[in-house]
Amino acid sequence: MNRKLYQQLVQIYGSLDKVPDELQPFVKAVNTTYDQLEYENTLLTQSMDASFQELYKKNKQLDKESEQRNKVVDKLKRSLNALLSVNREEAPLIGLDEQDLDEVIEMVEDESQKVRQLEEQLLIIRKLMDQSTDSIQVADESGNFVFVNKEASRRMSYTIEKLLTMKVQDIELVFKDPGSWEAHIEELKSHDNVFKEGVNVRKDGSTFPVEVNAKYVKLGGRGYVIAVSRDISSRKKSEIRQQQLMDDLAWANKELTDFAYIVSHELKAPLRGIGTLADWLVEDYSAHLDDEGKEHLRLLQQRVVRLHNLIEGVLTYSRIGRKKKNISTFAVGSVIEEVKDILDLSPTVSEIIIDAPLPTIQNDRQRITQIFQNLISNAVKYKDKACVKININCLDKGDKYLFCVKDNGPGIEMRYHQKIFQIFQTLQGAENYESTGVGLTIVKKILESQKGDIWLESKMGEGTSFFFSIYKNIMHDE
Numbered sequence: 001m002n003r004k005l006y007q008q009l010v011q012i013y014g015s016l017d018k019v020p021d022e023l024q025p026f027v028k029a030v031n032t033t034y035d036q037l038e039y040e041n042t043l044l045t046q047s048m049d050a051s052f053q054e055l056y057k058k059n060k061q062l063d064k065e066s067e068q069r070n071k072v073v074d075k076l077k078r079s080l081n082a083l084l085s086v087n088r089e090e091a092p093l094i095g096l097d098e099q100d101l102d103e104v105i106e107m108v109e110d111e112s113q114k115v116r117q118l119e120e121q122l123l124i125i126r127k128l129m130d131q132s133t134d135s136i137q138v139a140d141e142s143g144n145f146v147f148v149n150k151e152a153s154r155r156m157s158y159t160i161e162k163l164l165t166m167k168v169q170d171i172e173l174v175f176k177d178p179g180s181w182e183a184h185i186e187e188l189k190s191h192d193n194v195f196k197e198g199v200n201v202r203k204d205g206s207t208f209p210v211e212v213n214a215k216y217v218k219l220g221g222r223g224y225v226i227a228v229s230r231d232i233s234s235r236k237k238s239e240i241r242q243q244q245l246m247d248d249l250a251w252a253n254k255e256l257t258d259f260a261y262i263v264s265h266e267l268k269a270p271l272r273g274i275g276t277l278a279d280w281l282v283e284d285y286s287a288h289l290d291d292e293g294k295e296h297l298r299l300l301q302q303r304v305v306r307l308h309n310l311i312e313g314v315l316t317y318s319r320i321g322r323k324k325k326n327i328s329t330f331a332v333g334s335v336i337e338e339v340k341d342i343l344d345l346s347p348t349v350s351e352i353i354i355d356a357p358l359p360t361i362q363n364d365r366q367r368i369t370q371i372f373q374n375l376i377s378n379a380v381k382y383k384d385k386a387c388v389k390i391n392i393n394c395l396d397k398g399d400k401y402l403f404c405v406k407d408n409g410p411g412i413e414m415r416y417h418q419k420i421f422q423i424f425q426t427l428q429g430a431e432n433y434e435s436t437g438v439g440l441t442i443v444k445k446i447l448e449s450q451k452g453d454i455w456l457e458s459k460m461g462e463g464t465s466f467f468f469s470i471y472k473n474i475m476h477d478e
Helices: 003-013 021-046 059-084 088-093 098-130 150-156 180-189 233-288 291-319 332-343 365-381 439-449
Strands: 135-140 145-148 194-201 207-219 222-231 327-331 350-354 360-364 388-396 400-407 453-459 463-471
Touching: 135 150, 180 194, 180 207, 180 222, 207 233, 233 291, 291 439, 327 332, 327 365, 332 350, 332 365, 350 365, 360 365, 365 388, 365 400, 365 439, 365 463, 439 453, 439 463
Parallel strands: 350 388
Antiparallel strands: 135 145, 135 222, 194 207, 207 222, 327 360, 388 400, 400 463, 453 463
């Protein structure tokens, strides 16, 4: 019973047992009307979901029930007004005076106002649900639909009235197998929400994929399944297209791998033979050659070395991102010392200065060595002073380290700041420098494979600073 109605009756009569028989139909009618609205409101509230609201009553039936409730309340109010016209001497027969009746009428008017407010809420929510671009459906535990919105009707090509005579199993292929719907109910009972993909069947027999967010609620001793489904046909097409692109990429990577193998085994072997023959000519016939012939042999040997380095650079570039990372913990300072040994740097030709303590990191040591080796060797290779000075610094940037390799070389013009990271691009001719144009491209690809970055700042005649960032935790980019 409505709490306010209960309190008013107890206040007037002392207990419900003392309510006059003449008022019992009135009390029962008001209480039934309010309880019905409370049930519908509870049903509506429990069918709410984070994305959409569910409603458990048929649209046309709700309108009829609303009209019937208004008629009941109007009849009750007319009956009470008639009671007020009874002679005061007759009032004790029903145990009410005019003040008591005024209070009851006021209470009925309050309840009537609540009825109208609930009806307005139901109407607003119903309209919102009908405007949804997702299909909203409510079914009982047997699978019978008890509510569907307009989008469900449009998508399935059935009228709302027809859908309300059907079951979920009639339109969803994943529930065609015996026991599948019952198993779904049990799964829903043990979870707050369940996301599933399914396949809906339209009236004409055509199908389309859907993603469904389902929830189980229980009201009045009955269980219901609330489902919000979304047509994912476009997403499925995109996934198929993405898979096709991935297959194409895998094929392209295989072609690159095959190409790298051919370069390694088919080109390097004859190249080594040419280099060997050039060395033999220098050793055996240098005394018989004039200066021009000796220069030609020198250039031949130089080109063989350059082509060998170019092949190695292409192979290294092709392996980045395909070769499994070999993660270890090491001090960056030890990498700098290793690079010095690899490049065989003379203190009279180059000076490496560590401006700040270098950290110990977890990464692929070989890749980090390649980065510093390329940046330092470029500084030495393109120096314009008797002794090149290279300053190395590191800053802690939270989840990243920011390194800087600065030289005192000739500098790089702004228009070339992006070009130098492109493969086979060099700022100087091969006749002046033994450059392959692959080194900085390798550095950039290594950093991109770890979601790092690289850029430079430079002033002509004052040198160049290369900045690059790497994550402290290499697993970040997995």
